Amino acid sequence: MQKTLCQNCILQSDSAIKLIKNQLNDLTDHCSQVEFKPGEIIFKENAISTNVVYLKRGLVKIHTDNFSKDRILRLTKAPSYLCLPGVLGDSINRFSATTIEPTLACFIDIHVFKKFILENGDFAYQIILALSQNEIKSFQVSLNLAQKQANGRVADALLYFAREIYNSLVFLLPFSRQELGDWMGISRESVSRILGEFHSAHIIYQNGKEITILNEELLEQISQKG
Amino acid sequence: MQKTLCQNCILQSDSAIKLIKNQLNDLTDHCSQVEFKPGEIIFKENAISTNVVYLKRGLVKIHTDNFSKDRILRLTKAPSYLCLPGVLGDSINRFSATTIEPTLACFIDIHVFKKFILENGDFAYQIILALSQNEIKSFQVSLNLAQKQANGRVADALLYFAREIYNSLVFLLPFSRQELGDWMGISRESVSRILGEFHSAHIIYQNGKEITILNEELLEQISQKG
DNA sequence: GTGGTCATGTGATACATATCACAAATATCG
DNA sequence: CGATATTTGTGATATGTATCACATGACCAC
Numbered sequence: 001m002q003k004t005l006c007q008n009c010i011l012q013s014d015s016a017i018k019l020i021k022n023q024l025n026d027l028t029d030h031c032s033q034v035e036f037k038p039g040e041i042i043f044k045e046n047a048i049s050t051n052v053v054y055l056k057r058g059l060v061k062i063h064t065d066n067f068s069k070d071r072i073l074r075l076t077k078a079p080s081y082l083c084l085p086g087v088l089g090d091s092i093n094r095f096s097a098t099t100i101e102p103t104l105a106c107f108i109d110i111h112v113f114k115k116f117i118l119e120n121g122d123f124a125y126q127i128i129l130a131l132s133q134n135e136i137k138s139f140q141v142s143l144n145l146a147q148k149q150a151n152g153r154v155a156d157a158l159l160y161f162a163r164e165i166y167n168s169l170v171f172l173l174p175f176s177r178q179e180l181g182d183w184m185g186i187s188r189e190s191v192s193r194i195l196g197e198f199h200s201a202h203i204i205y206q207n208g209k210e211i212t213i214l215n216e217e218l219l220e221q222i223s224q225k226g
Numbered sequence: 227m228q229k230t231l232c233q234n235c236i237l238q239s240d241s242a243i244k245l246i247k248n249q250l251n252d253l254t255d256h257c258s259q260v261e262f263k264p265g266e267i268i269f270k271e272n273a274i275s276t277n278v279v280y281l282k283r284g285l286v287k288i289h290t291d292n293f294s295k296d297r298i299l300r301l302t303k304a305p306s307y308l309c310l311p312g313v314l315g316d317s318i319n320r321f322s323a324t325t326i327e328p329t330l331a332c333f334i335d336i337h338v339f340k341k342f343i344l345e346n347g348d349f350a351y352q353i354i355l356a357l358s359q360n361e362i363k364s365f366q367v368s369l370n371l372a373q374k375q376a377n378g379r380v381a382d383a384l385l386y387f388a389r390e391i392y393n394s395l396v397f398l399l400p401f402s403r404q405e406l407g408d409w410m411g412i413s414r415e416s417v418s419r420i421l422g423e424f425h426s427a428h429i430i431y432q433n434g435k436e437i438t439i440l441n442e443e444l445l446e447q448i449s450q451k452g
Numbered sequence: 453g454t455g456g457t458c459a460t461g462t463g464a465t466a467c468a469t470a471t472c473a474c475a476a477a478t479a480t481c482g
Numbered sequence: 483c484g485a486t487a488t489t490t491g492t493g494a495t496a497t498g499t500a501t502c503a504c505a506t507g508a509c510c511a512c
Contacts, residue, residue: 146411185372
C-alpha cells in the first residue's frame with residue numbers, strides 16, 4: 001500500500017521526481033503518512049526529531065512561543081518539505097509546526113533522506129533550489145517587518161493569502177485576529193482597527209473571517225509604501 | 227598559481243574538502259580570485275550574475291535599496307559562500323553585496339558549481355547544511371525585528387558583533403550609526419540615543435566607533451526582554 | 453434555553469520611536 | 483592648513499501603536 005503512496009508523491013514533488021527506482025523502494029520502506037486535522041501539532045520545538053516532513057496536502061504554520069508569546073514565523077503550503085533546517089543541523093526542532101488546514105504529511109527517516117542527497121545529485125540540487133528560494137522569501141519577510149508599519153504589514157498578509165495560498169481575492173481567513181497579529185508582529189487590537197479601516201475605505205470587504213479584496217491595486221500600494 | 231589557490235581553499239571550506247581531485251582541477255580552471263577594499267561592491271541587485279561567490283577572507287553586508295532607503299539584511303563573514311540564493315534560482319541578484327572590511331572573494335562559475343552538486347553528494351550535503359543554518363538564523367532575525375523594541379535590537383547588534391564577528395568584547399564598529407539603524411530597522415537618532423544610554427548606564431563604553439561591552443550579562447538581558 | 457468561554461470591536465490613555473531642527477565633532481581633500 | 487562635507491548628539495514635537503478597560507457577539511456544553 002505504501003509503495004503506491006510514494007509513487008504518487010512523485011507527481012507532486014520536484015525532488016521526488018529525481019529519485020531513481022531503488023531509492024523509491026527505500027523511501028517506501030522508511031516513510032509513513034499521517035493525516036492531521038486543523039490545529040494539530042506536527043512537531044514541537046525543542047523535541048528531538050529523526051524525520052524530515054514532506055507535506056503532501058494542506059497548510060501549516062511554523063511558530064515558536066519561546067518568549068511566552070506565540071510568534072508565527074512562516075506558513076508552508078503543500079506540496080513542499082516542511083522546514084528541513086531544524087532537522088538537519090542537529091536533531092532538535094527549533095520551531096513548532098501546527099496545521100491550520102487539513103493536512104497530509106509524510107515522515108521520512110532522516111538517514112534515508114541524507115542517503116538520497118549523498119547518492120543523487122539531482123535530488124540534492126532540487127533541495128538546494130528550494131532552500132535558496134526560502135532564503136529569498138525570508139529576506140523579504142525581514143524587510144517587511146523591519147520597515148513597514150502596521151497597515152502595510154496587514155496589507156501584505158492579505159495579499160499573501162490571496163496570491164500565495166488561495167489564488168483568489170475571496171477567501172476565508174484561517175487565522176484569528178490574534179494570530180494575524182502574532183504573525184505580523186502587531187497587536188490583536190491594531191489588526192482589528194486596520195481591517196476595519198480597510199473595510200470602511202472599501203479596500204476590502206470583511207465579515208468575520210470572510211475576506212474579499214475589493215481594491216487589490218490600492219492594497220498593493222499600501223503594502224509598498226509601508 | 228591558481229592551482230595552489232584552490233588547494234588552499236580546501237583548508238577553509240567544509241564544502242571544498244569534499245571535492246575530489248578532478249573536481250579540484252575543474253575549480254582551478256573556473257575560479258578567479260578578487261581582492262576588495264572596504265566599501266567596494268561585490269555585486270549589485272538586479273544585475274545578472276553567472277558566478278557563485280565564496281568568501282575566503284573578510285566581511286560583507288547583504289543589502290538592498292529597493293525602497294529608496296538602504297536596508298541591510300545580513301552580514302556574512304568569511305569563510306563562507308555569499309548568498310547563493312540569488313544566483314541559483316534565476317541568474318539575477320536579488321540583493322547587493324558590499325564589503326565592510328578588506329575581503330578576498332573567489333568567483334566560481336555557476337555551471338561548475340552546479341556540476342559539483344550533481345556529481346558530489348558530500349559537497350551537496352555540506353551546502354544544504356549551510357543553507358539550513360542560514361534559514362534558522364533568518365528566523366531569528368525575523369523574531370528580533372518583529373518582537374523586540376529598539377534597545378533590544380541595539381543590544382542584539384552589539385552582542386552579534388562581539389560574539390559572531392570579532393570574538394571580543396572590545397571592537398571597532400564597522401558601521402556608522404546610520405548603517406546600524408538601517409540594519410536593525412530604527413532611525414539614526416535612536417541608535418545614538420540608545421548607545422548613549424548604554425554608555426551612561428556603564429553597560430558599554432563608547433568612543434566613536436570604539437565599543438567595549440562592560441556588562442555582557444545585562445546586555446543579554448536587554449536583548450532577551452526586547 | 454442558560455451560563456460560560458472565547459473572539460472581536462472600540463474608545464481612552466500611555467509610551468516608544470520617528471521626525472525635524474540645529475549644534476558640535478570628525479573626516480576628507482585640495 | 484583651512485574649507486567643506488559627513489557623521490554624530492540632543493532637544494522638542496508629532497505620530498503610530500501597545501495597552502487597558504469594557505462591551506458586544508459567536509459558539510459550545512449541558
